[in-house]
Amino acid sequence: MSDTPRSHGRKSISASPVPRDLMGQPRLAGVWAAHVITLFPEAFPGPLGQSLTGRALKDGLWALETTHLRDFGEGRHRNVDDTPAGGGAGMVLRADVMGRAIEAATAGAPSGRPLIYLSPRGTPFTQAMAQDLARGPGVTLICGRFEGLDERVIEHYRIAEVSLGDFVLTGGEIAAQALIDAAVRLLPGVLGNAASTEEESFASGLLEHPQYTRPATWNGRPIPEVLLSGDHAKIAAWRREQAKVLTRARRPDLWRDRQARGNGGE
Numbered sequence: 663m664s665d666t667p668r669s670h671g672r673k674s675i676s677a678s679p680v681p682r683d684l685m686g687q688p689r690l691a692g693v694w695a696a697h698v699i700t701l702f703p704e705a706f707p708g709p710l711g712q713s714l715t716g717r718a719l720k721d722g723l724w725a726l727e728t729t730h731l732r733d734f735g736e737g738r739h740r741n742v743d744d745t746p747a748g749g750g751a752g753m754v755l756r757a758d759v760m761g762r763a764i765e766a767a768t769a770g771a772p773s774g775r776p777l778i779y780l781s782p783r784g785t786p787f788t789q790a791m792a793q794d795l796a797r798g799p800g801v802t803l804i805c806g807r808f809e810g811l812d813e814r815v816i817e818h819y820r821i822a823e824v825s826l827g828d829f830v831l832t833g834g835e836i837a838a839q840a841l842i843d844a845a846v847r848l849l850p851g852v853l854g855n856a857a858s859t860e861e862e863s864f865a866s867g868l869l870e871h872p873q874y875t876r877p878a879t880w881n882g883r884p885i886p887e888v889l890l891s892g893d894h895a896k897i898a899a900w901r902r903e904q905a906k907v908l909t910r911a912r913r914p915d916l917w918r919d920r921q922a923r924g925n926g927g928e
C-alpha cells in the first residue's frame with residue numbers, strides 16, 4: 663500500500679482520532695492487511711482500535727481498510743439491495759453492486775489474500791483458521807446485511823463463507839471484527855508475549871486451565887495452593903491436568919478429536 667490517493671470508495675482507517683491525511687505516517691508495504699466491504703465503514707476499527715490490536719494498528723504492524731458498499735450502489739439513491747427473487751421477506755444485496763465493490767477492494771491486493779463472506783452458512787471459524795490467516799498476507803472480508811448476498815456473486819468470485827457460530831447476527835461487521843481480532847493477535851509483535859498464544863485455549867487442542875491473581879484469598883476462596891508453591895514442574899502438571907478435566911467436561915467434541923489425533927496417552 664502507498665500514500666497515493668485511494669480510489670473512489672476506499673478508505674484507510676487508523677486507531678488515531680487525527681484525520682487520516684494529517685497522520686503523515688507512511689503505510690508499510692507488505693504489512694498484514696484486512697480490507698472490509700461494508701455498509702457501515704464507521705463501525706471500524708471499533709474495538710479493534712483499542713488495547714493491543716489498536717496499538718499495533720497505530721504502530722503499523724497491520725493495516726485496516728474499508729470499502730463502503732453504498733459507493734457502488736445503483737442510481738441516485740445508491741441502492742444496494744432489492745427484493746428476493748421468488749418472493750419472501752427482507753432484501754438481498756445485489757450481485758452487481760457487490761461485484762463492483764469486490765473489484766475495487768481487491769484491486770492491487772497481494773495474490774493469496776483470501777476473500778471471505780461472513781455468513782451463518784459458512785464453515786465455523788476456528789483458531790486453526792485464525793492461524794492460517796495470520797500466516798498469509800491478510801484478508802478481504804464481505805459483511806452481509808438484510809437477508810444476505812445474491813448467490814451468484816459468491817459463486818463467481820469463489821468466495822469462502824465463514825461463520826462465527828450457529829446463531830444469526832444482523833450484519834457481518836461484528837463477525838468480521840472477531841475474525842480480524844483473532845488473526846491480528848497472532849501476528850508477530852502484537853501481543854508482545856508470544857508464549858501466551860502458545861498456551862491458550864485451542865492452541866494444543868485443550869481449553870486453558872483456570873487463572874488466578876491477587877488477592878491470595880477472596881470471599882473466603884484461596885488460590886489453589888500448588889500455584890503458590892514455586893514448584894514450576896508441579897504447577898505445569900497441575901495446569902495440564904486442569905486443562906484436560908475442563909476440556910473433557912465442557913467440550914467432549916474437542917476431547918474426542920484430541921484422542922483421535924493420538925494425544926490420549928499423556
Ligand code: SAH
Binds near residue numbers: 827
Ligand atoms: N438470511 C441469512 C442471514 C442473514 S443475517 C441466513 O439465514 O443465512 C445478515 C448478515 O449478517 C449475513 O449476510 C452475514 O454477513 C451476517 N451474519 C449473520 N450471522 C452470522 C454468523 N453466525 N457468522 C457470520 N456472519 C453472520
